[in-house]
Amino acid sequence: MKRASGVKSKSSKTSEHDQEAANRDEIIFLGTGGARYVIAKQLRATGGMLFRIGGKNVLVDPGPESLYRLLTYLPKFNPEKIDAILLTHKHIDHSADINVYLDVITRGGFKKHGILLAPADAFGEEGVIFKYLLDFVERKVVIKADMDFELNGVSFHFPIRHQHRVETYGFKLLHNDYTVSYISDTKYFADLGSAYAADIIIMNLIKLEPSEIDHLSVDDCAQIISSIRPRVAIITHFGMTMIRAGPWNVARQLKDRTGITVLAAEDGRHYPVDKLLSYGVKSSQFTTSS
Secondary structure (H helix, E strand, O other): OOOOOOOOOHHHHHHHHHHHHHHOOEEEEEEOEOOHHHHHHOOOOEEEEEEEEOOEEEEEOOOOOHHHHHHHHOOOOOHHHOOEEEOOOOOHHHHOOHHHHHHHHOHHHOOOOOEEEEEHHHOOOOOOOOHHHHHOOOEEEEEOOOEEEEEOOEEEEEOOEOOOOOOOEOEEEEEOOEEEEEEOOOOOOOOHHHHOOOOEEEEEOOOOOOOOOOOOOHHHHHHHHHHHOOOEEEEEOEOHHHHHHOHHHHHHHHHHHHOOEEEEOOOOOEEEHHHHHOOOOOOHHHHOOO
């Protein structure tokens, strides 16, 4: 039987849908758990995030079981297509799978490929990256405060060193006319708000209450959100007190306190950037990398 002219087959429509999805800027959470007990029990996945922005694939903080989570949540995605891997710091919940990925994306060293960005103490004798794998990547970049890095039209700014037990940095991503900031592990300090002003902010929220542990609390996140006033905020990297309280409940409380939409990240969830930008009102102050 002949198909009517102009009518596309189901396989053709599926192919177009897959291509459209591949071209869409999105952030995929390969895990939303953090801290020792959550890692040990895998109460939440701990695989980091994949930023698919401007046709580039940037893997951020590949913690325990990250590759497994990537293959589970994106079964059609070839990890050899990862263009860059970024470690905000060397702690195991952010770096456990780094060497596995370096071997995968370079085909065991037979294909020189990829860019690796990490703080200085992630390299060397007390670091977490195998020295022999560094010869396989195209480029190694040591992250420093107030540093800029560009990947084919996708810009990264590392504004400030965090107050954490090891050398730690977050980043501010700029592409087209929007910005996304990721505030990795840190103790709260006043400069965080001005350093990470953006349309979309992602914050690691391990604990409910302030304590001597150098991580953000709910009150800290409320202060940062109120200071920046982004279009939307996403909380992730949950420890046990957050999981017991229900991250979605905490997100609702933060929204009530700040007036800003706050989302609790979910394992395996794809967050299209255009959807995230539809929250709130854009402010032109966020389009610069400073």
